[in-house]
Amino acid sequence: MNDPSPPLPQPCTLQDWLSHCERLHPVAIDMTLERVKTVADRMGLAFKCPVITVAGTNGKGSTCAMLEAILSESGYRTGVYTSPHLVDFEERCRVRREIVRAQDLTAHFASVELARCQHDAAITLTYFEFTTLAILSLLAASQLDVVILEVGLGGRLDAVNIFDADCAVITSIDLDHMAFLGNTREAIGFEKSGIMRPAKPVVVCGPLPPQSVIDHAQKVGADLWRFGADFNFSGDKQQWGWAGRGRRYAGLAYPALRGANQLVNAAGVLAALTALRDVLPITAQAVRVGLSMVELPGRFQIIPGQPTLVLDVAHNPHSVAALAENLDAMGFYPCTHAVFGAMADKDVGPMLARVSPMVDKWYFTDLPTERASSGASLLSAWQAGNTRPDALAHAYTNPADALAAAVSAANPTDRIVVFGSFYTVGGILKHGVPRLLAKHLQT
Template identity: 75%
Template structure:
């Protein structure tokens, strides 16, 4: 243990502890949490869902921060640096603070020689929750990593649960259909506590679970809704309305659904965490979240999006459609091999003129060559080209060299794909290239 001096040392230690990367269940992580005396003395908002979790957490954090509350948010995975997974009062945590909490988890895990094996996610979750719990917070925002019922964050009882859009992903762990997946997500609901369901067409299993345990169900289209035009939008829910709101700073039509769930959660918690209309306006106007339909200034237009399942790729395609005409769209794509790749490639097919398939630095990833092979099976447009690359950076550089200033480049897929672009700063076209 004396060699665990840096955050990287601790993360490598976490990767060696358990035979599985994912081992669903709360018994082990709860036992270590009890040894640590882990508890929160502030309201906790837990967010689950297939897509929209990160955006929902970011908007909650931004609005509550603008209202003057001491916030902390835990999200995963990270794009570039592990420390991105936790922000306290709007600032990314530093490695030194995390290291102390990793040591605390290890001491509890090995207490009295009775070792408890934890996965990487379970160990790191406990360390981050420990840091949050000792930070003098007014509110904690927790994003579920996978599913909900058996996810490590679910050892903490939510004072308000938010379930965003539900679709098919991680089916080997969560079940073969939306009803099964919804049942897992609904595991974060608690008796008598607000249950915000922002999916417009939720699985019946979610509604049944809320009824079975007596949760206070807030359902999109029933208990809250939004309306709007091209210039502004409004929200109405139980006992509260907001009118004349500017669109959230996060781009994409789906963000209004996420924002509606956020406002429902804040309305449900207004007795404990009152927020003003101005805090709502400021928070929505200032919220930032890298890698979610993120448009990088410059030419050609560059879009970064961590869309990595059919539902999120469909949202990305709709958002790209709404951007208007571009002479040529170049797409850099890398993804995990266990994803449902065919519908993702099919949905993006009509929009993309040149593909750049990339390897990723993890054994779970499909190779660029494999992605290209899967794309070729369904390819019907003879004029479309494709190449393979060793990493996202090389793929993007090739796209930049091939693109005209009026073109569009889209980087999408795994967090590794977008993170591989962001980690060293986004490369831009040279003045010489632009001049040509």
Template identity: 55%
Template sequence: MSNSDTSVKPSNLLEWLSVLETRHSKEIDMGLDRVSHVKNKLDIQYGCPVIMVAGTNGKGSTCAMLEAILMQAGYRVGLYSKPHFLDFNERARINGIPVNDEIFVQVFDQVEAARGDISLTYFEFTTLAICKLLADAPLDVVILEVGLGGRLDAVNVIDADVSIVTSVDIDHVDYLGDTREKIGFEKAGIFRTGKVAICSDPQPPQSLIDHAESIGADLRLFGRDFNYNGDKQQWNFGGREQRRNSLAYPSLRGANQLLNASAVLAALEALRHELPVGAQEVRTGLVMVDLPGRFQVLPGRPTVVLDVAHNPHAAATLAQNLDNMGFHAYTYAVFGSMLDKDIAGVIAQMKDKIDHWCVCDLPLPRAATSEQLLHSLQSAGVLEDKEHSLQKFSNPEDAYTFAMSKAGENDRIVVFGSFLTVAGVMRARRNAQS
């Protein structure tokens, strides 16, 4: 199908996704001109508050907490998050339920008709489709997760009422720059004049602060405009005009979740007149929130941990969380990564936590091969002896099956390095249960 051929339309979601994966010349093609033009033709407008979330790590957790709390408060909530693990439908949820295939096909047809001769990447096309279906749904609030960076990300064609940047660290250097200052500027691109702009990174780059001030955004910084404190039982949030005390810890595990939760409560403070939320609804939402693949500890023995950590910042958090878990005799890793990631930096954070490495290929051309990962581990000084091993596998499923066959009931298996690594293991577990 050529870029301008609309005569033969795919008839189902799988056909549509297959077409979109191969249609555009580049997988990532930064810039908003093409997307903005199609957005205007689609007349995407929101009649409710929009919250946009960007950041190197913590985006998914922040979006999930917002969704859970607002649903507990009785609001009709639309969420766009990415990437998906097993089914594309996971990317768009209305009141916690993934949008069905038929609605996706209808809105894909609308984007196809609107784009004319304009070529769109898979991400741009699907982003426009999801933004359109959420705009047309009867919703009280919409939550949009940025894909890459912020300023030039397709999601940024939408003007948010509240924007959150969760964290700023080194990732996607080919597109965003190689310093926190450059990356901070890119992420600050989601801020809007006169609108609330929240940053929960304890050390925000000066570039982010400067950009927010230069455009006249209402910047709210962690430690200056909002904060938290707590003990082992509960925690408290303090914002500019709102305090919330005796809060339950989020059900999401991990060292940074109170930072993410604080950003969520700062956003709800900013929207307290449009979307009032009570104390009990916050408590229940934090307890009820669920997010696959973010330090997700599965039931049973051996212990299995799924974590999408794919950069040094996230790997450091994962390592800290593993230290807090208690004793395990041996730890096995199922590890696969994209080649453009800081693989050496990830390994540096994790190498002292792992006894047996099961490295794997991933089903994308830009993924690192298991051979490359093996070489990176050896270069980092990871040795093979009676207590340590290195194994290569052609996919995450085989690596996980091997680890399960070797691990004792007092051992643990940590699956990390990429969404695709975690998705492969999720798929293997689903197939084993079906």
């Protein structure tokens, strides 16, 4: 598809470039690779170091963060690309464990623009494709030892998939983005399997992966590392261990990222690093320190205070089920308040049903994007399926106001859970990490 609009005048700020990217393509998501590949080839984009790609329905960001932490502790210069961001766009790119600066990105946006406009008819790119190419350009120029790339949507036709990964990781696979990926786990599994490469390792973290994933690995001749067959883990309340294909780790502390699901992610990370041990050898000490020090906001993030605050970007039925299990494991709270916002294409019914038994007061919120459900529509969806006559619910115009209402209503011993879209959690974190003080404690 060609773009008749002229290139953006330069110089430009990062925000100028992001606004430009939003105007370029008639649709937000275009599941094709030809345009991206053409622009990348014009740019000469290539990595001179190992590349790890991470796909899956949930757990991608956590997996990338743990890979980054362990490899960094082993002395490697790491580069990471993840999406979306919580507050600032720059969060999507980290070099040597530091978020890049906005001014460091602008030259790479200009490189993408120059490449796409090389001929009379410019190539159109979606927002995600343009920004992905800009970040990949920065990473390629950063003299790195290893690059970790999170797949944005699916895998087979995602912009990240223009590169051949030295190792692919597929985390959990469940129902999400069904309009683009298919409405069965088998169909979604096939799309995510597109990141596999012949003779290269692919780590499948889920205990029950779709058969389409296994079949595709065999079809392309990938080196399949399957949970339960090629690697496994076990643990007790104090520590855990991992074993797989000639390597074993024992007496590991649990990952700093909270939640039972993080152990599954960590096991997949150790499988990927074991598969790459000949090109990226790591130490047991790096594993211990990396897992114990890893940080990632918004993943069952518990913020001390009165009341307790939990932030989680759980935004589909599978991740909300994991959130519910983690909330249940926290123990008793007299009252649980929930702030929730979601995109309009999400299947909110099962999500609300899964969490509702443990939520006493709901605070549904609008989000700052046209793609979101309104707080009022979420409230209506909750009312349609609510089975708790004692539960209360209201709608608010933004996450900050919703949280303020929850804090005002909460007692010091209560719990507040903010979950849903990245916009929901980001709407809280953009003002800094909250330190809550219930009204009964204020002087």
